[in-house]
Amino acid sequence: MQALRFLTAGSVDDGKSTLIGRLLFDSQAILADQLDVLARRAAGKPLDLSLLTDGLEAEREQGITIDVAYRYFATKTRKFIIADAPGHEQYTRNMVTAAAGSDAAVVLVDVTKLDLSQPEVALLPQTRRHSLLAQLLRVPSIVFAVNKIDALAEPGPGFAKVKAALEAFAQAAGLNVAATVPVSALRGDNVTQPLDAPWWDGPSLLQVLEGLPTTQERTDAPLSLPVQFVQKDAYQTEGAGFQPRVLWGRIAHGGVKVGDEVEVLPSRQRAIVAALRRAGDEVADAKAGESAGLILDRQLDVSRGDWIVTPETADSRTHFPATLAWLDTEPAKAGRKYWVRHGNRWVQARISSIDSVLDIHTLQPQDAHELPVNAIGRVQMEVQHALPVEPFADNRVGGALIVVDPASHRTSGALLVDAIPAPAEDDAW
Numbered sequence: 383m384q385a386l387r388f389l390t391a392g393s394v395d396d397g398k399s400t401l402i403g404r405l406l407f408d409s410q411a412i413l414a415d416q417l418d419v420l421a422r423r424a425a426g427k428p429l430d431l432s433l434l435t436d437g438l439e440a441e442r443e444q445g446i447t448i449d450v451a452y453r454y455f456a457t458k459t460r461k462f463i464i465a466d467a468p469g470h471e472q473y474t475r476n477m478v479t480a481a482a483g484s485d486a487a488v489v490l491v492d493v494t495k496l497d498l499s500q501p502e503v504a505l506l507p508q509t510r511r512h513s514l515l516a517q518l519l520r521v522p523s524i525v526f527a528v529n530k531i532d533a534l535a536e537p538g539p540g541f542a543k544v545k546a547a548l549e550a551f552a553q554a555a556g557l558n559v560a561a562t563v564p565v566s567a568l569r570g571d572n573v574t575q576p577l578d579a580p581w582w583d584g585p586s587l588l589q590v591l592e593g594l595p596t597t598q599e600r601t602d603a604p605l606s607l608p609v610q611f612v613q614k615d616a617y618q619t620e621g622a623g624f625q626p627r628v629l630w631g632r633i634a635h636g637g638v639k640v641g642d643e644v645e646v647l648p649s650r651q652r653a654i655v656a657a658l659r660r661a662g663d664e665v666a667d668a669k670a671g672e673s674a675g676l677i678l679d680r681q682l683d684v685s686r687g688d689w690i691v692t693p694e695t696a697d698s699r700t701h702f703p704a705t706l707a708w709l710d711t712e713p714a715k716a717g718r719k720y721w722v723r724h725g726n727r728w729v730q731a732r733i734s735s736i737d738s739v740l741d742i743h744t745l746q747p748q749d750a751h752e753l754p755v756n757a758i759g760r761v762q763m764e765v766q767h768a769l770p771v772e773p774f775a776d777n778r779v780g781g782a783l784i785v786v787d788p789a790s791h792r793t794s795g796a797l798l799v800d801a802i803p804a805p806a807e808d809d810a811w
Contacts, residue, residue, distance in 0.1 A: 384459035384596045388478040391516065392490035396695075397529045401451060401490065401567035401611060402466050405588065408574040411457045461594050467512075478515060478707060478796050482782070485596045486523040487558070488515040490586070493546060494530050498540050503547035510742045511756060516756065518798055520778055523560040523594045524552075527587055532566040538581030554745050556679055561590045579688065599670035599778075604692035605636035605644065605779055606772075607674070608725030612685060614679060628659055628675035629684055634779035638676065639667035644691040646684050647770050650692055653678035681699035687727030698768035701734070703800040706753060706761045707772075710787060710794035714753040714761075721786040722765060722797060725779065728801050731764040737761060753795075763797065774798040 390398040453658030465480035481487060496503050516524055526548045534540040541564045552559045565572045565587055574588045605785040607737035611630040635766055638644065642655045658665050659675035676690060689696070708714045713732060722731040738747035739759040753759045785795035 385463055386486060386591060386594055386596060387463045387466050388488055388591065388594075389465035389477070389484045389521075390488045390702050391467050391477055391481070393492065393495070393506045394580045396490040396492040396495075396772070399451075399466055399575065401529065401587075402464050402528065402566050403467060403490075405574050406455050406789045408570060408759040409588075410768075411459060411671070423692060433564065435579035435723065439506075440688065457588065457592060462591065463542075468806070471524060475514060478519065478709065480520045481516050481521055482778075482796075484519075484521050485514075486525060486591065486594050487521045488527050489510070489516070489526045490514050490528055491526055491528045493528050493540060493544055494533050495497075496544060496547075498534075498543055498708065502550075503543050505547055505551060507742060510551065510555075511758075512549070514555060514740070514742060514758060517557050518705060518707060519796070520597075520599050520774065521752050522558065522597055524557055525560050525594075526562040528562065528564045529567055531564040532569050532571055537564065537579070541581070545749070557586065560594060561585070563587050566651060567620055574721055578607040582777050586591060598639065599633075600635040600776075601637050601669045601738075603635040603670075603776075604695035605638050606634040606692075606696070606770075606777060607631045607638070607644070607676070607690040607691065608634065608779065609686055609688045609690060609729075612724050613675070626656070626677045627681075627684070628677055628691065630673065630675045631690070632673045633670045634725075635670045637667060637669035638674065638690075642675070643693055644678070645696075646682055647689040647691060648698060649683060649688070650767060651682050652681050653682055655679075688699060689725060691770065692811075696770040696772075697802075698770045700765050700768045701804065702763055702771050702802055703737075704763050704783075704784070705798045705800055706759050707796040707798070708753040708755060708757050708759065709796065711755050711786065711790055712790075714756070714757075714759075714785075714795060716751070716761075719766055720794065721788050722766075722783045723786070724769045724771065727769070729769065732764050732786070733761050734764045760800070771799045771802070773801050775801075 390402060392398055432589040455462050467477040467480040491509055528541055528544050530539060531537045545562045546743045548562055571577050572586045575588055575596055576586045585732055609629050609631045613628040615626045616626050638655060640655055640658055641650055644655060645652050656679040657677040658668055660668055716733050716736050719732045721728055735762040736750050738759050739750035739753055741748050750759060772780035783801040784793055786796055787794045
């Protein structure tokens with residue numbers, strides 16, 4: 383079974399770092415010297431497992447997670463790669479970075495922060511925001527972990543009310559929720575071992591994670607490969623009258639084999655695949671998710687940022703609709719120019735219009751003229767040079783762009799291409 387990449391997300395002090403520390407501790411994935419350091423810091427008190435992921439000095443001083451920390455552990459049945467994402471609104475961009483390559487998201491809900499006396503429990507804004515961002519970024523599975531369940535006098539009814547609120551939110555937002563489980567990261571209840579309680583007969587969090595699927599790239603689609611690196615081949619291909627080059631990249635979707643005809647974008651030139659390399663070896667074919675090197679039967683002008691596709695399958699656009707998750711403190715405004723990166727290519731772009739912003743409480747679109755920090759909106763984009771964009775729902779590589787402020791060089795937003803209208807004559811930049 384493939385390794386599962388998952389992130390933990392939620393609000394500040396929900397216990398994300400402690401939960402990861404508990405998973406590492408209970409699965410015996412902590413080195414002896416790390417345990418010694420924790421024991422010395424504890425000075426006879428219970429171990430602070432959050433320190434296993436909060437590695438920055440500023441994180442330990444403030445008691446918050448600032449940057450994404452990656453940790454690894456394994457059970458008898460599966461390997462795991464964990465991303466501990468910050469919960470503070472100021473660092474939402476780091477959560478987006480972690481979610482972009484994850485197979486699952488464990489969204490923590492601190493039950494002690496919710497008013498359980500109300501008939502309907504109101505969820506925290508960050509719980510809603512992180513869940514919606516995970517959905518937008520096509521994280522296949524979302525798991526809600528209701529944490530600090532040991533702090534409730536009546537944990538059974540309390541968990542039932544929170545679960546009902548989460549299920550109502552998930553249904554309204556169209557979230558793919560794999561499970562909702564009660565846990566106590568501090569005590570270890572229902573983290574790696576099932577909870578022994580009359581009101582709970584479900585799996586532990588680890589049991590849920592062991593059964594989740596990994597992200598599978600589409601192999602039945604046309605070839606789509608963003609060129610990352612062009613290398614002069616050390617070996618002369620037999621019969622070629624030129625020094626061949628290897629065009630390296632990770633296949634976004636589809637597959638390629640020796641003898642296939644391919645098209646290079648944006649030049650629209652075509653050639654035949656004369657040879658294929660993967661991990662230094664010559665192979666007959668390669669498929670989505672694999673890094674491959676293509677050697678063409680003739681010399682073409684190909685450079686980093688170009689795309690190699692199956693002929694007549696990709697439409698290049700200068701205008702397209704998209705969902706924009708805005709991460710910068712400076713609001714996104716229509717008409718302002720930015721840099722965007724698509725695959726491995728940088729181009730100038732601008733937001734031609736802002737159609738709406740999503741109200742994370744009502745889940746309804748609202749009219750907007752700008753997008754403030756952490757807002758999610760629908761926009762119309764223009765790029766200086768035509769790009770072979772695809773809907774993000776079909777292709778996580780061809781449908782995703784990052785937006786960078788040209789003055790500050792900050793990563794300002796994550797751009798996810800929506801369904802694209804039928805091809806039309808694009809206006810000039």
